[in-house]
Amino acid sequence: MKRFTVGVLLVFLLCFGFVALGNAQETKIKAGFIYVGPIGDFGWSYAHDQARRIVDDTYPWLETVYVEAVPEGEVEGVIDRLINQEGVDIVVTTSFGFMDGTLSAAQRYPDKIFFHCSGFKRAPNMATYMADFHQVYYLNGVIAGALTKTGKLGYVGAFPIPELKRHINAFALGARRVNPNAQVLVRWLQTSWYDPAGAKEAAESLIAEGVDVLAFTEDSPTVVQVAAEHGLPSFGHYSPMYKFAPNFVASGQLVHWEAIYFDFFAKVYAGLYTPKNLENVDYWWLLREGAVELGADFGMPINPVFEDQLKSTMVNDPIYGEISVYDLVFALLKAMADPEYAFSPFTGPIRDRKGNLRVPEGVRLTMDELITMEWAAEGVVGAWPGEPE
Template sequence: MKKRTVTVALALSLAVLVGGAAIAAMKRIPIHDIKVGFIYIGPVGDGGYTYMHDQGRTYMHEHNPDLPKSVIVENVPEGPDAARVTETLVRRGANVIFGNSFGYMDFMLDVANRYPEVYFMHCSGYKTAPNMGTYFGRMYQPRYLSGMVAGAMTKSNVLGYVAAQPIPEVIRGINAFTLGARSVNPKVTVKVIWLFSWFDPGKEKEAAKALIDAGADVIGMHADSGAAPQACEEAGAYVIGYNNDMSQFAPTKHLTAPIWNWGAVYDYTVKQVSEGVWQPDQIWWGLKENMVGLAPFNEAVPKSLIETVESRKKAIIAGEWDVFWGPIWDQKGELKVKDNEKMTDGEMLGMDWFVEGVEASIPK
């Protein structure tokens, strides 16, 4: 769904050049004439990924009261159906369309090329056109901060991680989580179970249970439902949620969660279109832009730990430090990022290795 490959760095450069060449062709649309369509990979009621996108849609309307009611299409699988749904939205009058899954990319691009007067925004992809941009967030930043909480709260020094797909986006999150945990507790190790799925509540719950059985007393996650937090609540293990505040699924065991504010992009985009200044940018915003953040802390989290986390958060926002600044070693003991050096965006977007402390392999 949100897959990124090692071709991203080159694709980003090419897309920016191509996109910047013809933006003059896009016309301003008054806010009261903008008709927005959303294509969702899952159900709004998933309690996670799609739910937060829809919260972002609500945020967009709250901040643009003259914007007409938007249209959503849920449960659209990655593949040809994405093209069909996108085309249908255009024919129904949508002139700004958002697609929230990586696998929509080529299909949206095809439709965008056929409707140059319509604005398209694709979540997590790397291909652009004069009328199609991309958007995503630096989720690795709050992943690191949540890892600090997990590393300080564990008693067994074993953390678990319910992981969706073995792709750079997820690998980057696991690494950030591990680096954060080991920054406060160098003894921590992280075990990973792959789901090979983005949304499968049954698998998510069983994976969490298996990790707890393997000794993990704090579980992190990159999955779209609240099933893993439910399993942790039932088993008495702490959990770091994802996408939104998942304390509703684990009232006593939810420590915090890296969360999305998709509304920041949705609001920004319709304003850019209405002002006639939209460009096919490749948005990758972080804590500074309020695209990502942390859910409230469980009352069990010590105040001193919260202060430490907030201090590190301020450093990231100020640009004084970021997660993948060296020195960083991989799980084989090889120095991957030297002291006083930092990974480029391209390197982060194509990440295909685990940091020291992760006890798992990356499937081919």
């Protein structure tokens, strides 16, 4: 919470400034959250629910309810129940696969507000949002590239959607910045976002192929636990996973969904956001907005267990010159968190693994290009459904 003291103060001033002017609603707002996984998954759904609790506890005028473990094809029925039986004013859907169902419901309930995570379809009463990890995955890749002894990094991915492809590519680009020959071996589950058994099998198979560092996108701590059993470093995902393998989780990607929720709900309460003006509202919040954080745990960017190794590993960086990997990580972190966004991991020249120039020199990909990414970067190995020619 302490990271958002200033932000919370600002949105409170915004809300209650409007109250003083008589422009804010006098009654409570009720929001219903829909999760694709169980809130005990320690991953995506868990992180969303932690953020829901924070904003619910902070805003006295906000009441929230949630429904967990909703199959993506059943979201419309759940939305109907939340609106017609629970009486919610705002529906928050938190999975890419909920996108079409959310849009359909938004069209059927034009007086309600909808807030969809990770999608790109909007309507007058439907906004979108994302706290994206491509910057943090790049930093994780830099760390992983320095820690690997075999040059083989493993990645367990739930589904081959552009979001995961973007993150895997960022991880590979970061690794090859310090270890030009590093490879990222990918295994797709294509079963569920929460599949501990599948994640365990995939991680074991990657280790059998010589992988000695693991990262993942699946909503359980299984991969870090498997890595620890083999004495290998890994990277947590969405929530702090340091506690599951304190000697082996090197870093990870941490999310602060509450940063976005604080802003969005405050603006609804203040009357700035209505069911008629959300078609162009799209939050794409990164390090500079405080929506994501590098770390094995909150406030722990790099696990102290790995600090000495990273400090003693020197590289000749094209921008920073002779520098330790430890210092390079923090230099890049500072540049990416800068309000002017001084560095993007997807700044050219970047070629895909087929040799095609995807990002020309001096060009950085736009948000639209990032969220529709299908190509695989150099160093990525394995199946890549939807890969363009």
